[in-house]
Amino acid sequence: MSDADLQLLLQYFKALADETRLRIVGLLAGREHSVEEIAASLGLRTPTVSHHLQRLKDLDLVEMRRDGTTHYYSLRLGELLRMNRELMTAEKVRSLASMEGGEAWERKVLRDFFSGEELKEIPASRKKRLVVLRWLADRFEYGRRYPEAKVNEIISRHHPDFATLRRELIGNALMQRENGVYWRVPDTANA
Amino acid sequence: MSDADLQLLLQYFKALADETRLRIVGLLAGREHSVEEIAASLGLRTPTVSHHLQRLKDLDLVEMRRDGTTHYYSLRLGELLRMNRELMTAEKVRSLASMEGGEAWERKVLRDFFSGEELKEIPASRKKRLVVLRWLADRFEYGRRYPEAKVNEIISRHHPDFATLRRELIGNALMQRENGVYWRVPDTANA
DNA sequence: TATCTACATAGACATACATCTAAGTAGATG
DNA sequence: CATCTACTTAGATGTATGTCTATGTAGATA
Numbered sequence: 001m002s003d004a005d006l007q008l009l010l011q012y013f014k015a016l017a018d019e020t021r022l023r024i025v026g027l028l029a030g031r032e033h034s035v036e037e038i039a040a041s042l043g044l045r046t047p048t049v050s051h052h053l054q055r056l057k058d059l060d061l062v063e064m065r066r067d068g069t070t071h072y073y074s075l076r077l078g079e080l081l082r083m084n085r086e087l088m089t090a091e092k093v094r095s096l097a098s099m100e101g102g103e104a105w106e107r108k109v110l111r112d113f114f115s116g117e118e119l120k121e122i123p124a125s126r127k128k129r130l131v132v133l134r135w136l137a138d139r140f141e142y143g144r145r146y147p148e149a150k151v152n153e154i155i156s157r158h159h160p161d162f163a164t165l166r167r168e169l170i171g172n173a174l175m176q177r178e179n180g181v182y183w184r185v186p187d188t189a190n191a
Numbered sequence: 192m193s194d195a196d197l198q199l200l201l202q203y204f205k206a207l208a209d210e211t212r213l214r215i216v217g218l219l220a221g222r223e224h225s226v227e228e229i230a231a232s233l234g235l236r237t238p239t240v241s242h243h244l245q246r247l248k249d250l251d252l253v254e255m256r257r258d259g260t261t262h263y264y265s266l267r268l269g270e271l272l273r274m275n276r277e278l279m280t281a282e283k284v285r286s287l288a289s290m291e292g293g294e295a296w297e298r299k300v301l302r303d304f305f306s307g308e309e310l311k312e313i314p315a316s317r318k319k320r321l322v323v324l325r326w327l328a329d330r331f332e333y334g335r336r337y338p339e340a341k342v343n344e345i346i347s348r349h350h351p352d353f354a355t356l357r358r359e360l361i362g363n364a365l366m367q368r369e370n371g372v373y374w375r376v377p378d379t380a381n382a
Numbered sequence: 383t384a385t386c387t388a389c390a391t392a393g394a395c396a397t398a399c400a401t402c403t404a405a406g407t408a409g410a411t412g
Numbered sequence: 413c414a415t416c417t418a419c420t421t422a423g424a425t426g427t428a429t430g431t432c433t434a435t436g437t438a439g440a441t442a
Contacts, residue, residue, distance in 0.1 A: 006214070013204050022200060022287055023197070023288070026287025029288060044431075045432065047432075047433085047434095048430070052430085054390085068440060069439050071388075071389065088275040093216060093268065097221050124428095226418070227418070235401075236402065238403085238420075238421080238422095239400070257409090259409060259410060260408070262418075262419065
């Protein structure tokens with residue numbers, strides 16, 4: 001599975017896909033700078049600069065040296081060039097697709113959003129939310145009829161906002177309702 | 192001046208700093224795909240995919256082949272690897288900082304006086320007003336001739352007092368006028 | 383201890399942009 | 413010509429994130 005590769009590439013590109021951070025990298029390439037120096041050079045406030053330095057540090061692209069209360073940051077140019085060289089190769093690019101085809105990706109979504117049986121958060125993107133909803137729908141047996149209270153209780157085992165999730169299950173045609181009674185519907189979108 | 196380098200780098204990183212686009216790149220690395228195929232693979236709508244393909248095409252990272260009404264997209268892997276290799280070198284990184292000093296202040300002025308594309312207020316000081324006027328002049332293409340009505344309309348997008356601003360553009364020799372026709376003039380003060 | 387300095391962290395806010403629906407376009411088909 | 417298909421374009425909407433102010437913290441200084 002190439003998911004780790006993809007996420008690392010994504011982190012790398014996101015870290016550098018910002019004009020301010022590129023300028024900071026440029027400044028640090030010349031010599032080490034304190035946070036205040038950077039802020040003055042770029043016309044920004046120090047918290048803003050701290051924030052960007054943190055993001056660069058997350059990828060080990062910069063390192064910090066303390067001197068009193070002053071923090072001097074410098075660029076790890078070798079690390080930057082190494083990542084750039086090793087992350088983007090013909091092989092890596094081709095491997096980005098090796099996970100497509102659905103199933104591996106869906107398991108990843110479930111891993112990301114569940115902690116055990118508990119849904120940590122309702123995914124914002126339609127695509128990922130549908131994966132979670134299919135999983136939820138699978139908590140219901142085919143052919144069985146559930147009163148609304150029972151539906152709420154089952155969903156509540158996994159997430160407190162049962163009302164939203166119940167509505168989404170209906171909206172995405174994973175379950176049907178009539179006179180306050182619910183039942184599971186075969187998932188045609190999966191075919 | 193390294194600004195062109197910085198902007199190109201920025202475009203490149205922004206283009207790839209998105210999970211969907213990385214997945215598309217991965218898919219196209221294997222073989223050409225139609226828009227519908229990509230949309231189906233990723234669980235997205237076709238307009239979304241078109242949008243991403245357009246962004247990749249802007250950087251010549253993909254190319255398109257028509258067959259009837261179907262558009263087949265494929266990856267220009269060589270171009271991708273070339274950009275990655277040539278954009279991020281020790282030299283280029285160091286050059287990112289070569290422009291600091293004056294320009295930071297100008298960006299600050301623009302930040303202070305603009306709210307998005309809207310000029311909140313015409314700066315009173317000559318120096319700051321000139322920064323704003325240069326920005327306004329950049330809304331006009333070199334070599335193109337604009338009737339006065341068009342000039343007014345373009346300026347109006349950013350501030351209601353187009354008459355004053357249009358006069359200032361002429362007065363500061365950022366644009367020229369003859370027989371009611373306007374055109375952009377190279378900014379000599381920038382050299 | 384009290385204060386000051388240089389940063390970091392938290393939270394608010396605004397902008398950029400990924401995605402969607404709706405509408406438009408151009409080639410294929412009857 | 414009318415219709416269908418595959419795609420693109422336009423406009424709306426929600427989320428992610430860059431920047432800010434306010435506040436917290438750790439080392440220096442008196």
